[in-house]
Amino acid sequence: MTLIKLPSGSDLKGHKLVLYAPRPTPPEAVAHLKAKFPGLEIAVYHKQFFDTDPYQDISREEWKNVTILVTGSMIPDPEAVPKLQYVQLFSAGANHVVNKPLFQETDVALCTANGVHGPQIAEWVISTFLAHQHQIPRYLEQQREEKWSRADEEETEDAVGRTVGILGYGSIGRQVARVAKALGMNIHAFTNHPRNTPESRRDESYTPEGLGDPEGIFPSKWFSGDLHTFLSSGLDLLVISVPLTPKTHHLLGRAEFQALAGRRTFVSNIARGPIVKTDDLIEALDAGTIRGAALDVTDPEPLPTGHPLWKAKNVIITPHASGASTAYYERVLKILELNLGRLSRGEELTNKVDRKEGY
Amino acid sequence: MTLIKLPSGSDLKGHKLVLYAPRPTPPEAVAHLKAKFPGLEIAVYHKQFFDTDPYQDISREEWKNVTILVTGSMIPDPEAVPKLQYVQLFSAGANHVVNKPLFQETDVALCTANGVHGPQIAEWVISTFLAHQHQIPRYLEQQREEKWSRADEEETEDAVGRTVGILGYGSIGRQVARVAKALGMNIHAFTNHPRNTPESRRDESYTPEGLGDPEGIFPSKWFSGDLHTFLSSGLDLLVISVPLTPKTHHLLGRAEFQALAGRRTFVSNIARGPIVKTDDLIEALDAGTIRGAALDVTDPEPLPTGHPLWKAKNVIITPHASGASTAYYERVLKILELNLGRLSRGEELTNKVDRKEGY
Structure with a gap:
């Protein structure tokens, strides 16, 4: 089936946009x-x-x-929308809609909200890592007990000259890199495909202005292929920011935590719980193989009361909360505006799902 | 009294350095x-x-x-050290030694360790602010109770487009600015003397390589003089990083917290407790005039058990711990090396105390 295309025009005359939005749209x-x-x-x-x-x-x-349609998960059938050209999703992933007939049977552009999570999730990663390094959880505990106590020899290992390894260098990882760089850290990036040229290191998807690393200039080393080479590269912090796929399911287990033992890497997971083998993570934490972990996602999730992960050593757990931001919809509307401009000029849309890749 | 000066020479022949160091000096x-x-x-x-x-x-x-002498607080009498040219302190302040006869009666260069605290204290400021914004203290409390709980409508106000006001734009404030900029924040700087020219915005004191803001390029607005104009400039975060002097004693009280009420500014104090009126701070916290505070210093200090500040609303308290870093001595040695080079070339030393200013 081929869609009837309207001609592009600078003021988008003849176009009709439906905002079928999970949040109230500001009139302004x-x-x-x-x-x-x-x-x-x-x-x-x-x-x-x-x-x-x-x-x-x-x-x-x-x-x-x-x-043009902006939507959470409602996708009309292709017959109902003969003029539809561009669907803007609210989510960073498209797996919940990509198999709908509209995207299987037509070439309607499907664009994700990839990039809207970068700032807030990067903040969560930086905040929890530094909190661990500066012993904030312990001091909050002492505060509860109204106890002022610090041994003179207690010192913090600050971030200057330390290394963060970013597993999956997308919009979240790139913003982590920007902040980590400002803290004086080195950046190691692991990507699914090798990125050996400046061109290949670019990220064309949406990034809030002035943030992230759209040109891919922050990493001092790029890794691809063998995960263990990356994990053994002297990491103080490992950020897991890959999508959950059959390839990444249970990607990190006992052998991988052993590869992190040299620097007792702090592990931060803001992706999906099942990327990590939970039992092996608990073992690595309790044995001190790794210095600690910050988990916004767990497996199982929600984590039930009584699960041993809650009380593992040096772990910070939050209930899948790192992505929520008051600026979320504002950023989705920025992507929409960007793409309306591109549509009006007949240009390729940003954040367009490559259906050959399957997500 | 005038000291006998040795001629400068590129290899420092004829110079004798005593490291009278409060920490073990690495042989390397x-x-x-x-x-x-x-x-x-x-x-x-x-x-x-x-x-x-x-x-x-x-x-x-x-x-x-x-x-040349590197020292914590031992300062010999001038008669005992007729060839002494340069004293390098371990501390960022010099008030504990500046009145010694050596500095009152001679022109021996006295240099502080100003700049060695920048990275770790900036990390503490960023970590505690983001922890508050992302509700980490509440989630740690839930973790203790093994409770996974997040209401759908709970969202974080992330840092993008927010404003940090830095009261005292020295080495700590400048590193806070670097990280805040990477987070997407605007920077407002308040300085003791007006800084209206690019030249005046520079900071010549020691900064770890690639960090801080030695050129003074990050602030979008510079304030001096009227404190309330600065406090009312739409701050989301206020960082107190001025030295404690008679002028800054009790600088922030009820009227100043009222000036912060518009954006319910989060207040971070890493300077000295008595800069803030404690009772007024508790009042501002409990009334919600400000959204919260992070305090590494308090008044009184140590904060005694039972003091109402411990349980004020939305406060994070740590026991004057933000400045300790495993890299502390390494950075003092960097300043020493820098100054030995300058001495060998007959140049002005860095971090030299201006005795006219009194600190």
Whole structure:
């Protein structure tokens, strides 16, 4: 099936945008888009992720004219939206919608919200790592007991000259790298495909202005292929920021923690729990093979009361909370605006899912 | 009294350095200095801050040839050290020694360790601020209770586009600025003297390589004079990093916290407790005038058990621990090496105390 394409035009005349948004859309954001693209018709709905009935608020007649759709998980059937050109998702992943007929049977551009999590998750990584190094959890415990106590010889190993290894150098890892660089750290990056040229180190996906590492200039070393070479490269902090796939499932277990034993690497997981073998992680923590861990994701998740991970040595656990930001929707709207501009100029869209890659 | 000056020479021939150091000196550091300055004679002692008897280990005869001294607080009398040219302190402040006869009656260069605290204290500031924003103390509490709990609507206000106000733009404040900039924050700087020119914004004191803001390029706004204009400039985070002087004693009280009420500024104090009026701080915290505080210093200090500050709302307290770093002595030795080079070339020393300023 081939879609009827509308001609691109600088004011997007003839285009109709439906915001089927899981969050309330600020009226000033709509006004801003209208001012920027005067020809664009905009309809705004506040819908939950579970609202998947396309005809609840929008008639079949209306759908026929929709060219652009912002959505959580509601994806109309291809027959209903003959003019649709571009779907903007709210999530960084597309696995929940990529198998829908619209994307299997047409070439409608599907764009993720990749990049909107970078700042807040990088903050979580930096904050929990430094908190461990500066013994903040212990001091908070002492504060609860109203106890002022520090031994004179207690010193912090500060971050200057230390090395962070970033497993998966995407939008989150790149923002971690920017902050780590400012702290005086070295950056080692591990990527799925080798990145031997400056060109290959670039990241074309959305990055909030002035942040991240879109050019890929921060890492002093790039790794690919053999994971153990990377893990043994003298890491003080390991950041797990790869998607969960069959290839990354249980990627880190006993042998990998042993590879981290040299520097007793601190392990930070903000990706998905099952990338790490939980029992092996607990063993590595309790044996002191690694100096500690910060986990925003666990396996199982939610972590049940009584699970031994809660009380493993030197672990900081938060309930999958690192990605939530008050700026989330604002950043999704930035991606939308960026792509509306590109659409109006007939350019390739940013954050477009490469369906050959499967996500 | 005028001192007998030895001529400068590239290998420091004729110079004698005494390391009267509160920490053990790594032999490789001594070897490094000897290789760099082959003419320099070096004697190493491991002494505590309270070891103030200059003749305990070193004879009167030996002292007569000493030209360079690294010390915690032992300062010999001027008559005993007729060739002394340069004293390198272990501390960032010089108030504990500046009134000694050696510095009152001679022009021996007195240099501080200013700059060695920048990285670790900046890390403490960033870590505790982000921990507050990301609710880490609350999650650690939940972890203790083995409770996985997050309401869907709970979101973090991340740092992008927020503003940090730095009260006292010295080595600590400048490194806070570097990291805050990488987080996407705006920087407002308040300085004692106005800094209206690029030249005046520079900091000539020691900075670990690649860190801090030696050129003064990070602040988007510079303030001086009226404190309230600065406090009312839309700050999300206020970092107190001024020395305690009669002018800064009780600088922040009820009126100043009111000036912070607009954005409910988070207050971070890594300077000295008495800069803040403790009762007014507790009031501002409990009333929610400010969103929280991180305190590495308090008044009184140590904070006694039972003091209401321990249980004030949204406060993080650590026991004056932010400055300790395993890299401390290494950085003092970097300043020493830098200054030995300058001495050998007859240049002005770095971190030299301006005795007219009194500190």
